[in-house]
Amino acid sequence: MNWLLLAGSLAGVLGLALVARLLGLGEEARIVNAEHALAVADEVDSGFDPVAVAVDRAGYAALLRDRVGQLLLIRAHGGHFVGRRLMPPVEARLDRNQLTLTPDDPMFGSVTLNLGAHAAEWASRMRNMGDVGTMTDA
Helix, strand or coil: CCHHHHHHHHHHHHHHHHHHHHCCCCCCCCCCCHHHHHHHHHHHCCCCCEEEEEECCCCCEEEEEECCCCEEEEEEECCEEEEEEECCCCEEEEECCEEEEECCCCCCCCEEEECHHHHHHHHHHHHCCCCCCCEEEC
16 A cells, blocks of 8 residues: 555545535525524615514524515525515414424425514514415414
């Protein structure tokens, strides 16, 4: 076995791993706080002007409301974020501190937000949206 070849290969792999780490590749996308959620919302939908923000406790998603009551749902997608404006009908389910939303876009998928005590408040806003679709309490 050629030890020099083995050492060179190992050094190459470790070098690539170091470069990937320095570039931030492979990190999970998380929403740190409300200010970060506002910045992400501007990136996802620049025409949306939020006045209220609720961030999932784990940081994987956020729900934002604008002045006219429209909602924007943001969730992590790999190392980035994606968002959709929630248009009726929206399937929503409240389970204690968790609000599960299923937008009408099947490619976006369902999102469960752990909003703590604020989950019921946001579920109430969903009911007031008009044609919410299905709203269930577990």
